[in-house]
Amino acid sequence: MSDAAIKLHVNGREVTVSADDADMSLAEYLHERLDLTGTKVCCGIGVCRACTVGLRYRPEALMEKTLACATTVSTVANQHVYTVESLAQGSRLSALQQSFLESFAFQCGYCTPGFLMAATAMLDHLRQYGLPADRLDEAIDTWVGGNLCRCTGYIKYREAIRKVAQAQLKGGAGS
Structure with missing residues (x-):
């Protein structure tokens, strides 16, 4: 260097x-x-x-x-x-962070930042390109499927991400 x-x-x-x-x-x-x-x-x-x-x-x-x-x-x-x-704006959580919280989408929380950032990138791409609703689970798998959770919180992570992505795709609060 x-x-x-x-x-x-x-x-x-x-x-x-x-x-x-x-x-x-x-x-x-x-x-x-x-x-x-x-x-x-x-x-x-x-x-x-x-x-x-x-x-x-x-x-x-x-x-x-x-x-x-x-x-x-x-x-x-x-x-x-x-x-x-x-992600948060002051004390106001992003829609994705709020969804993780409401969905109890973490246990120990160590892997949560990685899931949040991978999902944030996915949402950025969805905002730009959209996606048919029937392909949302496939997109979630593509963007966060490689992230590991030792506490096996995958179902809750997927639910939290899906909730925000669906709202965004419909032009709702997750946008």
């Missing part, structure tokens, strides 16, 4: 990363340098997906899901990273 600092945006805020930190994992950087500890690291090799964050190449681009434990800071230079901390 060169001696030059790099810039990126995290939760809407521009961040300057020193050259010394450029090869640090994104998850470690978020925790250690920005004190954003909502992104969890479990396996450390991108298999469990607890470390999922959102990534946009430009602010107006569609959100993609990214594994923060397996991504170096330098690979997201000049991009926009979103962590679970970005």
Whole structure:
């Protein structure tokens, strides 16, 4: 890596990363340098997906899901990273967070940020492209099916995500 600092945006805020930190994992950087500890690291090799964050190449681009434990800071230079901390507006939870809460869609909660961020990326794509209602479960499987939950809360996660996605597809409150 060169001696030059790099810039990126995290939760809407521009961040300057020193050259010394450029090869640090994104998850470690978020925790250690920005004190954003909502992104969890479990396996450390991108298999469990607890470390999922959102990534946009430009602010107006569609959100993609990214594994923060397996991504170096330098690979997201000049991009926009979103962590679970970005979802709520002050003390007001996002529709997805509220649905998780109302559906009791977590037990220990460790994997919840990864599920939330993967589902947030899915909802961003649904907002742009739509989806026939009969393909919603398939979309949920595609976007969050690889996320692991040691407490086996998959049914509740799917129910919470489906509720918000259905409302969004109908142009309702989850939009």
